[in-house]
Amino acid sequence: MSDATHAKQARSGRVKKTAKQATIPQPPVINGSTGKAVSNPSRPWRLAQVDPAAKPYSTGDKTRDKAAVDTLAAELDVLQNVFYADKRFKLLVVLQGTDTSGKDGTLRGVFGRMSPLGVQTVGWKAPTDHEQAHDYLWRIHREIPGAGEIMVFNRSHYEDVLVPRVKGWITPEQTAQRFAHINDFERMLSQTGTVVLKFMLHISFDEQRERLQERIDDPAKHWKFDLGDLEARKQWTAYQAAYESLLGATSTPWAPWLVVPANSKTHRNLMVATAVRDAMEKLKLRVPPGNPALDGIKIT
Template sequence: MARSSPQLADFQHRSAGNGKAGGRRFDLGRFDAGAKPFSSGSKARDKLRVAELALEVDRLQDLFYADRRFKLLVVLQGTDTSGKDGTIRGVFGQTSALGVHAVGWKAPTSDERAHDYLWRIHQKVPADGEIVIFNRSHYEDVLVPVVNGWITPEQTQQRYAQINAFEKLLVETGTVICKFMLHLSKDEQRARLQERLDDPTKHWKFAAGDLDVRKQWDAYQQAYENAITATGTPWAPWTIVPADSKTHRNLMIARAVVETLKGLKLRYPPGSAELANLRVE
């Protein structure tokens, strides 16, 4: 990942070691889900800035696609209602479908379960010049099974190491990885779930299982802390995004994506001498 500004770096976690499980302990509690460190103080101005940054992402994406030296994987991970869909619309909604793809991950199919848990993930990572956004990700495999007791602590540690190795493989073959944990408070999640229940046009977003998962809130927060501790590596650090404010969430992620793309020193391929003298009649 390209070097971040000091302000963004304050919200990043990367292991002090070599990415093995057991690195510098991550404490989610020290981050305020309602914080707005990148806000101008005006919601209207912040929304305008998000729109400007979204256009900048589009411009840089065009250059990124032409350059073809890199691949960009954006991981959006968070609890229900944390705003993964909203981030995709707000930050990447201006980009061309050419070279930008969003992948939504759900429970694995029977065919996917017949393979190792990273098999389906590897098929969807970006190719040269592509930007791929993961709505949820391979990190579900060290969250859901852990909270529900489907894998042992030893298997969990093994998966952390496998994920670190997988991401290192991607980075060493040209992929830049931006991992965002959308940090939502329990009170804000309650309000957003209730909004879905109160609005018939949003009932399709609600599943009965959402309330069961909410009862496991503390267990999921602990699982996130453990996963981020073990997988916040030098080559793929985590960025914690306060997500109670939808506008600020988009502002922070858009800024991080723009910084990352600019840090790659992208360039258009050299012009062709054969084309320089052609004239269209």
């Protein structure tokens, strides 16, 4: 699949979306390499539909793309300040993807300029014994953002479906049940003022090999490497199939998935930053009205 070009327009550092990208038919899994949503519910959704090397939001020049990311990061910093003051909404950003797909890099590149006062992150690991003593969404709900806050999940509650499914710890019936639980959970969040943005960072098998090898070859990156990554890589096909069923089952009008072509780190950040910026602008954020009681007060 060749790189799509229909959404690469950039003016004054602001990347625009086309009319096609603004339309989300059912089921609303957004193919990030074309900007289109899956429109035929009767056909299984396939990650192969998304070219991980595509750059639909690119200006065609890496230097300009990096400049656009910087501009977007500055815009997000301003929006986050008003978002925090407004306090009518909460924002939950979910970053999912295979090992080395760029979740940490997205956190730094897109959200790194925002004030830590109103932005938090959680990197989800395997549940502890205490967490396993509760339902699998218990620990997730504790980290949902409050009014005016932005929470970014590095991995998420979807790990509690992906890993058990691939490992064979849950049945197909239990998998479907968890999908239903998550949809209801995210619907409740949406109905109570939380905007849910979910990004699947999609890289190729070859790109993952190169990134893992880089971690092995560079001693300064050994801390990023885990032998378990190699075991997960052996199950690449199983994980891709699990992601496909997950995307199809849990992309909803209130919490749609955007599949981001992520072989290019710069384009990945450009696409995620644009989506977050657009979502925040749609909220029509405003600073609270002034306090009349402060009129005429002079500080001495």
